[in-house]
Amino acid sequence: MVREIVIYPDKILKQKSQPVTEFNEELHTLLDDMYETMVAKNGVGLAAIQVAVPQRVLIINIPIEEQDGAQPKENTLEIINPIFLDKSGKRKFQEGCLSVPGFFEDVERANYVKLQYQDRYGKEHIIEDDDFLAIAIQHECEHLEGHLFIEKLSILKRKKFEKEWKKKRLKSIKK
Numbered sequence: 001m002v003r004e005i006v007i008y009p010d011k012i013l014k015q016k017s018q019p020v021t022e023f024n025e026e027l028h029t030l031l032d033d034m035y036e037t038m039v040a041k042n043g044v045g046l047a048a049i050q051v052a053v054p055q056r057v058l059i060i061n062i063p064i065e066e067q068d069g070a071q072p073k074e075n076t077l078e079i080i081n082p083i084f085l086d087k088s089g090k091r092k093f094q095e096g097c098l099s100v101p102g103f104f105e106d107v108e109r110a111n112y113v114k115l116q117y118q119d120r121y122g123k124e125h126i127i128e129d130d131d132f133l134a135i136a137i138q139h140e141c142e143h144l145e146g147h148l149f150i151e152k153l154s155i156l157k158r159k160k161f162e163k164e165w166k167k168k169r170l171k172s173i174k175k
């Protein structure tokens with residue numbers, strides 16, 4: 001089932017998500033719904049708090065370029081209770097977010113990450129990456145702490161964003 005995405009500046013997005021302790025049917029339904037929601041909105045990643053569930057759950061599914069950007073469900077990386085074991089380097093990448101639709105901006109993050117996490121059955125895994133996945137992991141993990149990528153913008157860019165965002169939101173309310 002496609003769920004409603006929480007849009008900035010909704011305060012829900014500022015909540016810190018809590019660890020998952022039960023790897024049950026409810027969690028599996030949440031993960032399945034998150035996949036459907038992400039694909040419906042053309043996203044590459046989604047954190048549970050973006051569908052108003054404050055739990056340390058996120059998914060990432062990087063489109064396959066050679067297959068017209070397909071995102072088969074079996075390619076979905078389901079990350080629960082993530083812990084960074086290592087981060088290094090720096091890299092700038094243009095990011096977007098389903099909670100800030102239509103806005104894209106360069107953000108600086110670590111180039112390499114090593115992450116420990118649990119899957120939907122509670123089994124522990126370790127993943128490392130120094131490419132787009134590393135960026136996506138950092139973006140989604142930030143959601144679990146109640147932060148958004150726009151907080152990383154320079155003061156000037158942030159002001160410009162807030163002004164444009166307000167205008168855009170007003171327009172969409174009037175419609």
Ligand code: CO
Pocket residue numbers: 096097098099139140143
């Ligand atoms: Co996001």
